[in-house]
Amino acid sequence: MGLDSYYNSYDYLFEHKDSIMKFFNRSINNQLGKTKATLIFYDVTNVYFETALTDLECGRQQMDFQDRLQEEVQLAYESGELDAACFDKEGRLVPGQKTDDFIKKIQAQKIEYLRMRGPSKEHRFDLPLTSIALVINEEGIPIDFYVYAGNASEFKTMAASIESLKQKYNVKESIVVADRGLNSAANLKMLQSNDLGFLMAQKVSNLDQKTTKAMFDPEGYVPIIRQGEEVARFKVVKDWTKKGKRKAEDTKCTLVLTFDKKRQKRDLAVLEVWKQLVLKKQAQGIKVKPKSSGWASIAKTSEKTEARIEGIDEETFEAKRRLAGYAALVYKNAPNCQDNDAVPDGRLAAAYHELNQIESCFRIMKSHLGLRPMYVRNSNHIKGHILICVIALGILKLLQWKLNKSGTPLTISEIIRALNSATTVPIKSGDELMFLQCSRPQNIRKGLERLSQEELKAELAKRRKQPNQLEILFKTVGLVPPARLVNLKEMGRCLGVRLTTEEAIPELIKDML
Template sequence: MYVRTTKRENKSGTVRYLHLAHNEWDPVKGRAVPKVLFTFGREDELDRDAIRRLVASLSRLLEPGQALEANAAPGLDFTGSVPFGGAYVLDHLWHQLKIDKIAGRVGQPKRGRPREMSATERVLFALVANRALAPSSKLAAAEWITHDVHIDALASTDDDACYRAMDWLHEVKDDLEKQVFDEVANLLNLEVDLLFFDTTSTYFELEEPDEPVARDEKGNRQDATGEGEGEGDQGPDGADAAKPAGFRTHGKSKDSRDDLPQIVIGMAVTRDGIPVRVWSWPGNASDQTLIRQVKDDMRDWTLSKIVWVADRGFSSDRNRRYLRSGTDAYIIGEKLRSGSPEVKQALSRQGRYQDITGNMRVKEVRISDTERFVICHNPEAADRDRHTREQLVAQLTELIADTDKLSDFKRGELRGKITDKPGLNRYLRTTPAGKLRIDQARIKTEENLDGKYLLRCSDPKLSAEDIALGYKALLEVERGWRDMKQVIDLRPVYHRLEERIRAHVLLCWLALLLVRITETTTGDTWPRIRRELDRLHLGTFTGPTGTFQQVTTPTKPQQDLLTKLGIPAPKQIAGLQPAPR
């Protein structure tokens, strides 16, 4: 396809006409002949703006690099293109949060000559961008930075520089997290009243766990009551949490991989889903003890009063006592099936529910002078619970039908198989004679729990509605873990040194922070934003006078994203390198 010129004679002279044409084979003439597809009109009356719009429209049908190549001026060679928009946006957010300046401040020696941090800061940002845009190992990340993306002021790097940046990040972790949070609070006008905390685990495909190491932060720390931490606080599998252990060690996996060594990761998140801080612990760490260390670490940040929101795994009496020390308070879920006197008393109290949303009702009951109890009821969840129970009971009924005719051995064998299925085993009872029956009393008890959950709160001023909605927002932490594992790609972790593993978790946290700010500001999801921004490319052209880099023209969706984020459109020419004389 090409532009063809024809000439016509009239009274004023020769007139040239422009056509869009392509060649077709003419079997009669035995040669290719031009076929006109579109006529642009007279050359002297050409609407060049219309042609420019046509070229832009046709370019949208091509890949960004192909569009740059197609639009290259005569005499220029197109050498290639790389995605530009994602790293460009993340870099601007990085500078808006002043992380580049923070990196220049923290970790400097108190005496002597200051360290030059510009190169380390650029590599650190590139590693964070890699987690958000194309998660990979550090060796692959160095290749990605050098060949597959444009990072401002970082043309290339290697794996040694990446590891040095990670080692530095681990050294300055505490100061960096505190100063980054201060900038995030200023940028987004955060009011940290509710702080959500939860943990997850990530496993390593190792044959053996790490060698045990004695750790100062376990076993000796005193809580607010003066009691040591070791007694009564046991880790997964009944192991003493104060027992020395390697960093990658066996524990109760939240990824259902108890057969592999793991580490435990904790994260504090605001009600808007902004990740505030991240922690890493050995794989056998117990949730019952971790939140106390988290509270102590956050106390150093001199925040105003915090209401801690946590799930049922942190509801021990010692944890609750520790969390309500000082000015802080808590909202914690309670295990309805724990059988504790307080749970039984709360569920037995009569009273009316108050509708707070379309699918939530709450009722507050007073059974303690130091804590408030709020029962939450979700009618939709109650219907799901009832339907699930009916299916389980029907399946169990079918399994135990006619078992009275079986021998004691066969009946015991079936009983053992059902025991391995907690959902079914919950509704099974065995008579004194060894017969298998449906536990009708258990069914009736479960009916009373359908769609309900119980909350404890130590704040006397929060309304029951605020308590319920505050706990419901704990889903933001779960969404953070989901994005950390799926979007930021926490796993697999390729490192073996504890310091590098901790630094890897910090890189994922920084990437999640930039991602969540982008989502909060634009109201869109990161996968869709990333896909759109990756279509903004940077092409490299060479000519007789040198080399230059040109950015594709931003599309309307790309312009809208940049406008919402308050980021200026990129310059069309990103770099010029004159040819050597």
């Protein structure tokens, strides 16, 4: 089986992506004993490619672009956006005001090219990117994913993802949990129109004057006590209006203001680091552009464009110091839920903090499952590659869920380390094919780089005393770990498959013998 065959399999995966994900979700729901997700976690990341040129620079359109373009043309004709005068005898678009506006609309949708440069999550602005929107359930298991151009806006692609999710899985009366990067009045209104609730972070730096005053007012806060000490507090503001660019986008919801002492300490420490960084760059004579975030936001310059740093913007610095420790959430249940006016309880407040699960999912796919860098260029192959990574992530998360349920929890890193240790070597013993367990060389410092020699020895000694993690994995999924040396039939019994003849062994293994 050559490399081309593997690449060709990506075409099959792309073609059947929706049916594969639907089957995967049915299987997961059967395992979990669930019929619908009450909380849906949504976030977007991007991945980079091992190439310097974008699809635009290469002149490489998405494989399905012509079909999607034809669909858009047909819809525009049926809606009256384009009339018969916009087409020639062969049905091609002719130049004109209407067709020019239509082409600009298509270009704004970012559907022609996939690998494009954009704001990189990993600061790889020099390489083309592809954006991935991932949807997971409360257990951190993927429900679906969507792939967009690397220069597509997260704000604008969310509506397309949610609409597709609703159509494929009939998702409704669920709460979508997302970070503040996706919090816009238009998106909140869109979720409500799709019969979904929302729980999202809200920036406290751009609250209106009345709300900001209420946030700093200690009256009305409910303390959160741990071990007899107040560590945080929260205040609920009902019927708060999230204002949009247009009046029609305004959305009434519940605003939850929070203050956390641990967060305050961290925020103040970050500000001090920024301050020292600005002073260092001032001494170096570095120029900066005015920015609203990051260390450059507290840099003082005399120009509205790029200019030399003149020092610390004390007014901005003090405003950020005052906001240290404060955060906010906006919440509203699905429109048709009976408890629509209920104040978010501890479960919902905790639900937002579970959003870091989706960040963990992205890290797992990038670091353990080979999500990036990508080496494929065909847009169908790119989506097929992402599908494999998402399914692999789902299997890992399901395995982790089963381990937790059985009372033998393991981290994803521990699961992967245990699976990597499950290696065998095929050998011939007379006329019989045998399998000998062997171990791979391991980097014992992986994940423990900051430990001293003595601490490393203590950690490794502790691990040796723990139960064999590979045996735990076998037991959790109802299998029996093989002995050190087994024949073909015994190996099949341990793996729960039928391997009764050598013909069942791939040609690759036979070539090794």
